[in-house]
Amino acid sequence: MTDTATLDRPAPLGRRIRRFMSDQPLVPLIVLLVILVGVLEFLRPGIVNERWIANTVKFAIPLAMLAACQTMTMLTGGIDLSVSTVATMAAFFMAAQSVALDPVSAGAIALLPALLIGIANGIGVGVFRVHPLIMTLGTSLVGIGCLQVYQRTVIASGARVPDGLTWLGTGLTGGVPNALLLFIPVAAFVILMLRFTGFGRLLYAVGDNERAARLSGVQYWRVILALYVLSALIAGITGLLYLGLIRTPSLSLADPLMLPSVAAAVIGGTSIFGGRGGYAGTIVGALILTVLTTLLRLLQLPEGARLILFGAIVLLVTAAYLRLVDDR
């Protein structure tokens, strides 16, 4: 049974397109991505080659992974502003611990702060009902502070990026970025989790109507705790990958990805108020932002004009997309 069954006469073409878009929200996003790539190729013929695609994908992956955290938390009406700090912490701890430890132990230690911040966020938001914006901002400040204290120990011991991470972050195999080896499973996990697991359902449910979820027996704090822990762990893993890509454990490593990660999720069609959206759109959103960044850089505009265009385009795309998809 579909909506169409109730129609007396065929709807006008415009409405049919809209309905199609509304059922297939990925299509307009992909179209937009293709258009952007087209513009790029038009401006600089030859730029769109294998190397460029690999490069774009390499940089879109960490962004898409942090945007996964935003997607999941936004579905519950939240947001996770601690992801960039968590990623940076994981990267920094990894580099510092790798001097003395094997990569696996170092990685485990590196993900520990992620776990702790995730738990703190989950308890604050889920149990104490602190607004996610404030809670994650607060833990992020605490995290940065701890990192700065920790950073001193590194000055003495030095830092090292494990070769495995470098291979994963920067390497290509047959022209294909090795980072996909990490990203594809993560993306598949997030997409399948959201669509086909009980936990995924609950994320949408608490985001749509927390009271209703409660009356159906859903224990909010458990869902939220699990969510923010998961978000922090994904952010932590992103940090490790990003370390392999940039290969310098700076204290502000992942900061520039923070706001774009929110933008990618929004452009990808996830509602910041909860209950609506998905990860496939976010991935395309991350690609769109990455290509857009390249495009603006190639235009050789003054920095100020570049920022203005960037903001304007993000806004325009989001607005157009909402119009297109919102079948009401």
Added chain:
Amino acid sequence: KDSYTIGVSNTVQGNGWREEMVCAMKAEALASGKVSKLNIAHRNTDAAGQLEDIRNLISAGVDAIVVNPADPSGVNAALAEAAKAGIVVVAVDQGVTEPSAYVISNNQEEYAYLGAKWLFETIGGKGEVVYMRGAAGASADSDRDKGFKRALAEFPDVKVAHEVFTGWQQDQGKQQILDFIATGIPFDGIWTSGIDNVIVDALVESQATLVPVVGADNAGFVGQLNKVEGLKGAAVTNPGSIGGAGVALALQILEGQKPASQTVLVDPELWENVTPEGKAKLAAAADPSLSAEWPVSISIPNWTHYTKEQIVACKGPGE
């Protein structure tokens, strides 16, 4: 008196260079034996925030304030108030226009000029270069821009193929250069404002031609100049240890030894890996034990008195 308290104000946090600067201040304070307490305000903020920090330090009753100014004139008001309260004020790394303040600074304009000139000469006085600046709007960046432009004016056949702001962020810089490489537009050299090792990484990873690269004396980049096969390049010194020199100067003034001039400029040096002398300097300077973002010049002769252990330990008096 041998138990001074010294206040410190810095407005960029989480940048290796600035961290080294703070550690140098602590180490110098400890090594001098004359400082009982360092009172450090160290956070990411703007000139207005720095005004607040300096005023808090005045409230705390410190004997001297060493400041890395967010702006040459933006914090003058608080610096003047400090001077009025009898507090010795020393600005490090960048100058201030407040006349009562002492300045001990790296010469930022010269820093850029030296590196750019070497680069333009190395590429044979003509060609296209990529100009990778710092943070748009930061004063160190605009000073360096003056130096770069001065060198550019001396080489009419050198063109800027691409000018970008890295924001002094490693990842930004790396993505920017990878993007540019991917366009296939030829270029003959790269000048960076200290975001250097990731640029070399990018060239190597993307198997692009290794063009000459100019950067700062950061440990990571110096290591690359020594080791990376086929890489021509130069590191221009920009010691973060200037912070230690600032503390030393403040102590001298407190002890009654005023310097001849209000402003002391530490001139940068250039270490390239083309000539044997340059290579020797680079080899001597290399320090793989340091974090890649830390400048290798961890001390300034005649100014700082601490040991490497002390600066690396990063502990001040009483810690």
Added chain:
Amino acid sequence: MTTQPLLDASGVAKNYGAVAALRDASLRVRPGEVHALMGANGAGKSTLVKILTGAIRPSAGRILIRGEARPLGSPAAARRAGLVPVYQEPSLIPDLDIADNLRLTGTPVAPFRDWVRALGVPDLDLRDLARDLPLAVLRVLDLARALSLEPDVMLLDEMTAALPANLAERVIEVVRGEVKTGRSVIFISHRFVEIAALCDRATVLRDGETVGVVDIVPGIEERIVEMMLGARVEKTRVAAAARDAQASSGPPRLSVRGLAAGSKLEDVSFELANGEVAGVVALEGQGQDELFAALAGSIRPSRGTIAVDGEPVVFGHPADAIAQGIAYVPGDRTEALLMQRSVRENIALPFSARLRSWGPLAVGRERGLVSAAIERLQIDTRAQREVQRLSGGNQQKVTIARWIAADARTILCFDPTRGIDVRTKREIYRLLRELAAQGKSVLYYTSELEEVQRVCDRAIVVFGGRVVDVLPVEIADEAALTRAAYGLPREAASLPASPSGATP
């Protein structure tokens, strides 16, 4: 008719995406009449009200006021044209106090106060925040606000649905007085008693079209139902099988002793047997909300005990009650539904709630259970991708279907037929009886007293936070229930043998 209609709407249509909420609605209202707007769930009544009051714009149609086309682009414009609504949902600003709410809408305070008093709320403090007031009071305030604006046409969309009997009566009285002054009222209700008592004529909508206009005369009820549904419907009398609750063996399904919760529920004891539908009857605010909330695990009782199948239980969260097979269907469906999610996800929600079902979904099983529940409740799934696109009645069905699918053993229904059309109501009655026949038990609060005899086995009457009487279904007619609900003793004549499960 020679008198010019006060309001004349014709050919009104409204499309929501693919679904036409209204196709061709017309409505003519004369000065000084109470005009009923009737129709089954999803017929488009609310949509028409919103169009007439500028809350939404029609896709097509012509609307004349006193023969003139007036702009109805916004609620403010509609108000200037003399049309003032009371919507189904409270329209006061939750975070403003009443005085500020009045100031915001330019409502004169003195008449407002008078109306509030006339409507049966004597002690209103204008400095109270709207969010702190109970739903019924908010409804009354909305009406009083509309009245004090002295509109030409007042549109009351299921105004009485959430009101207890005493307040509903007051509303009817006030509205009747109002039309004497020459104003008109458009009145939407699914309660025929009210329609008969109040209205002069009725316009009947079916599937977004006006299918007839009738005068309200005795006996018209059957005819209206026929028009609304497009077919004759048998009128069922007492559905409850006369059966003995004691007969079922074993401990009672639910037994409540000395329960107190919140500020209103003082001391309630009763038992609910397996296979029983027990009615709960109370005036507004007698503690019934707290009673249901406590049984559902939503709030913690301050005193008293609850036992399930003879075992004492303590509920800290609705999940605990659900684990015991006790499900709660709130009266306000926006409390129970995920409005942006599909019918299927809404119905399947309880399946995923427990920690051990957080993993992969059993898609096949879920689909089976969900479609069985949809089938059983005959939910109109035309707009199933988002529950918010369903009509009110269908939304209500979804809230019940969820627990049919989850196979709950006990359902706590809080006024589940509020604002629902006759056919749907009957479907729900039938369903609840079927459940009882299968040995399940239902606790059924209703604000419509006549429902007790249609669906319940007995009526537990709560007054002042205590059980004041338990009436067997045979004598639980509206008169008897009303007396009891006001805390009056039974009339001597009708006193039968003590009913089973009465308060000790």
Added chain:
Amino acid sequence: MSRFLRRQGWVAGLFVLFLALLVVTRLIQPGYGAADFGSLARAVLPYAFAVAAQTVVVLAGGIDLSVAAMMALTSVTAAALMAGASEEFALAVVPFVLALGFALGAMNGALIVVSRVPDIVVTLATLFMLQGAALLVLDAPGGGAAEWLKALIVGTVPIPGLPGAVTDWIPKALVVLVICLAVVWIPLRRSRLGLSLYAIGSSDLAAFRSGVPVARTKILAYALGGLFAAMGGLTLTMSTGIGAPIPGPYLLASVAAVVLGGVALGGGRGGLLGPIIAVFVLRLVRTDLTLLAVDPNVTTIIEGVIMVVVVMLGALVAMRGRTP
């Protein structure tokens, strides 16, 4: 009384906390006096205006991620216009910059209304745009400020009839702050427009049905936010004597102070006083940490913990209040 405590309890509590912190400050640094309080007031200025901007918008149910960028743009505009200009010229610059802020804020609001994109996303986009515009105005810190403007926030106000010991504790910066906020806020709060603002924040559907012009009110809320941000930008120029195109740390600080100040993120509940007191508390905490010479890195941790703990406490109090 209980009504007052329920509605204003949080603000009263914050104020007590502020007084307690002042006492603590005196204990740490017995010499802490009027001049130091003046420094505090000046430090508070840009934050206070940022938080005022955020508060109006949040009350109306929105959020403005562009406040800091807006402050940067208005600050550089003022500084660029005043550089080398006469003292009198600044008389025209001030209203111009305020009008600019108002207009840019209105642009934020209009974009939200027209595009139907959520506030947080629109202002995220305008954050980039305003920052870009600031860089076009001045690509490096610079410009100037009229002397009279700078002097406006230095020193104290002699109030005839009051002893110096009292007026010493009334720094000009505080007077400027109070006047600027009061001139906008008090008439607003009393007007129907102010009610509309709370109404759309509390429930835009109910507001719409009550006849409130929702779109217009929303645009106005953002415009007022822009006006306050412009005041904040001006105070930046007044205190530093220059304009800096890179936004300062005012965005996150403004959101934090709004919440600490008892304004519900989501709209409709709270006032301006709470967030302003919260700013004073947060600034004084920093002063105390500096006076104590706490390790600067630990300072960040402490500020984060304070934010989280205070908000958690507030949440706890609110939960207690809900279940009687």
